[in-house]
Amino acid sequence: MNTVTYVFGIIAALIALAVVIESLRRHHLRERHAVWWLLAGLAALVVSVFPDTLGWAAALVGVTVPTNLVFFLSIAVLVLVSIQHSGELTELEAETRTLAETVALQDLRIKELEKAVADALQPRRNP
Incomplete structure (x- = not known):
């Protein structure tokens, strides 16, 4: 392995680790998502330093x-990250469905209350 390839490998691994750490620091990436990327970056660094x-x-x-x-x-x-994201997507879909159902029920209750208030405020007609 020539020196240029050796140095390029180390720099690429350090840049990958720096991007993951900076994404964690800025809260663009959560810790549970960063685990696989940190492991991959560390493995790349070890292999680049000790080929x-x-x-x-x-x-x-x-x-x-x-x-x-x-x-x-x-x-x-990449497969492990995909599986992790699929599981989280499933959880988010279930949560979104629950929230949508709750909002629909609350909307129905509000409409019923508004109708009841409107009916109560209308003057009563005597036959």
Whole structure:
């Protein structure tokens, strides 16, 4: 590995970590969403600082080409993030449905009360 590639890998990993940390700091990203991205950024930093660890990890799990291990792990992280977001989306849909039903019931009650008040304020006619 030449020096330019080595330095580029370290800088890219540090930028990725900095973006995640800054997003956390500015509250653009919540902690539970940032876990996978922090783990991926730290793994990228370790591999960029110690490039032999990728070859060691690939040999450990039986992957012939270390780059394939990187692709597999990247896809695995993206799948886990997708599953996490799907679960949260399901929860939000249920909460939205409950809120919409509550608002509809309150709207009906308000209309009924307004009608009752309007009927009570109208002068009564004697037959």
